[in-house]
Amino acid sequence: MRRIPHRRSRSLAACALTLALGGALAAVPAAANAADGPLAVQYRTSSSGNAASQAAPWLKVRNTGAAPVALSTVKLRYYFKADSASAVYRYSCDWAVKGCANVTGTFGTLATPTATADRYLEIGFTAAAGSLAPGADSGDIQVRFHRSDWQQLVQSDDHSFGAGQSAYGDWTKVTARVSGTVVWGTEPGGPVVPPPGPVLFDDFDYTAHSDPRLAANGWFLRTYSGGPGVPGATWSPQNISFAAADGNSVMKLETSTSGTAASTRQTEIATSAMKFRKGTYAARVKFSDAPAQGPDGDHVVQTFFAINDLKAPMADDYAEYDFEYLPNGGWGETSNIFYTTSWETYDPNTGQAVNQHTVARSSHGGWRDLVVTIDDNDIRYYVDGTLFSTHGAAYLPERPMVIAFNQWLTDLTGQTSTTPRTYEQQVDYVLHVKDQVLTPAQVAAKVGAYRTAGRTFEDTVTP
Ligand SMILES: [Ca+2]
Ligand SMILES: [Ca+2]
Numbered sequence: 327m328r329r330i331p332h333r334r335s336r337s338l339a340a341c342a343l344t345l346a347l348g349g350a351l352a353a354v355p356a357a358a359n360a361a362d363g364p365l366a367v368q369y370r371t372s373s374s375g376n377a378a379s380q381a382a383p384w385l386k387v388r389n390t391g392a393a394p395v396a397l398s399t400v401k402l403r404y405y406f407k408a409d410s411a412s413a414v415y416r417y418s419c420d421w422a423v424k425g426c427a428n429v430t431g432t433f434g435t436l437a438t439p440t441a442t443a444d445r446y447l448e449i450g451f452t453a454a455a456g457s458l459a460p461g462a463d464s465g466d467i468q469v470r471f472h473r474s475d476w477q478q479l480v481q482s483d484d485h486s487f488g489a490g491q492s493a494y495g496d497w498t499k500v501t502a503r504v505s506g507t508v509v510w511g512t513e514p515g516g517p518v519v520p521p522p523g524p525v526l527f528d529d530f531d532y533t534a535h536s537d538p539r540l541a542a543n544g545w546f547l548r549t550y551s552g553g554p555g556v557p558g559a560t561w562s563p564q565n566i567s568f569a570a571a572d573g574n575s576v577m578k579l580e581t582s583t584s585g586t587a588a589s590t591r592q593t594e595i596a597t598s599a600m601k602f603r604k605g606t607y608a609a610r611v612k613f614s615d616a617p618a619q620g621p622d623g624d625h626v627v628q629t630f631f632a633i634n635d636l637k638a639p640m641a642d643d644y645a646e647y648d649f650e651y652l653p654n655g656g657w658g659e660t661s662n663i664f665y666t667t668s669w670e671t672y673d674p675n676t677g678q679a680v681n682q683h684t685v686a687r688s689s690h691g692g693w694r695d696l697v698v699t700i701d702d703n704d705i706r707y708y709v710d711g712t713l714f715s716t717h718g719a720a721y722l723p724e725r726p727m728v729i730a731f732n733q734w735l736t737d738l739t740g741q742t743s744t745t746p747r748t749y750e751q752q753v754d755y756v757l758h759v760k761d762q763v764l765t766p767a768q769v770a771a772k773v774g775a776y777r778t779a780g781r782t783f784e785d786t787v788t789p
């Protein structure tokens with residue numbers, strides 16, 4: 327428990343009220359690809375008998391991702407149970423849109439057989455098969471295989487066989503690999519590969535705080551007054567800007583003051599929609615230990631967080647998860663301190679708080695890779711790829727939240743100067759993957775894939 331009388335939480339209650347009253351603010355997120363792939367496999371059989379002279383798995387592979395995929399890196403596996411340990415099978419390609427000459431078929435043996443699979447037919451492609459553009463599929467790949475002695479083979483005990491699959495449809499019993507990594511389907515006895523989940527990604531590639539794409543993409547730049555921070559301060563969208571920096575597009579939050587409430591400009595940007603609960607939240611944020619200009623010493627707070635509205639003091643369906651950096655201390659601290667905090671609830675009137683927090687009393691200035699994951703068991707915070715803290719199940723979110731960044735001053739007691747000064751927080755990107763716990767390396771790979779594809783925004787998370 328920590329008592330913090332002036333929490334930002336009060337601001338979100340106001341924000342939610344604003345959203346409830348102001349339909350104009352509730353921008354609808356732009357639709358994008360339903361899946362971010364990268365591949366899906368479709369299957370039909372052209373030989374449906376439980377026992378047959380040959381198996382005829384016809385296949386198509388579709389690029390569901392945002393980047394082209396070279397077919398030479400793709401392998402499809404059709405799993406079956408051999409008719410005997412010594413049975414030998416022969417592969418044929420009858421027709422393929424990419425050309426049978428560019429399609430390969432080889433047989434493999436499973437190291438760990440199951441009741442329905444001890445062999446597989448692996449379909450591959452030569453370089454001449456080319457690549458699949460986003461949204462494109464390979465077209466028909468009509469292949470078959472039979473026993474070398476032309477005896478009947480039993481299909482009814484084969485993992486990948488679908489007797490009723492007389493037309494093409496997505497088929498997870500045939501797997502797809504890209505460069506050796508399974509990206510589609512379920513291997514025999516193996517873990518189920520979850521389908522790609524809804525995702526929010528924004529590289530913050532905008533022109534200005536007035537760029538209409540910000541609202542179209544579901545962002546709200548705060549204008550309404552109130553806590554947290556200095557009473558009477560202004561929340562200023564004009565202090566949010568966009569630029570190229572350190573090799574990528576970045577968003578800048580500038581918070582300025584001359585030591586009075588009237589001169590204090592704080593900044594906040596949040597999603598309009600309260601639709602984020604379990605899963606992975608990530609952002610690359612640049613904290614600063616010194617002002618961009620003017621004298622140093624204010625109690626500035628630089629943040630990345632998820633939060634919902636407090637419906638009543640101590641309501642337990644409140645939720646909030648914070649990264650907070652105070653380069654000059656504050657909240658009774660005299661030097662730099664970095665917080666991760668998971669909130670069950672609080673009372674804005676008394677300051678009573680039910681939370682779990684973990685701190686580091688050290689500089690966190692500079693670019694930081696921040697990741698927080700929330701599943702059914704706990705909340706895990708990572709900084710620069712390293713686990714920083716794990717918070718318990720008592721603090722899991724009961725309801726969806728918004729995602730937000732803000733920069734504000736806890737009070738004006740950090741220094742007495744009346745010389746103007748400006749503090750700057752930068753944000754490179756934000757990523758949320760719904761209901762999936764990603765490692766920091768998987769976060770980096772996902773962000774890298776968006777950049778390879780030249781894609782700066784996607785939002786497929788539905789409320
Ligand atoms: Ca069989
Ligand atoms: Ca709660």
Ligand SMILES: [Ca+2]
Nearest residue numbers: 529574575754
């Ligand atoms: Ca960026």
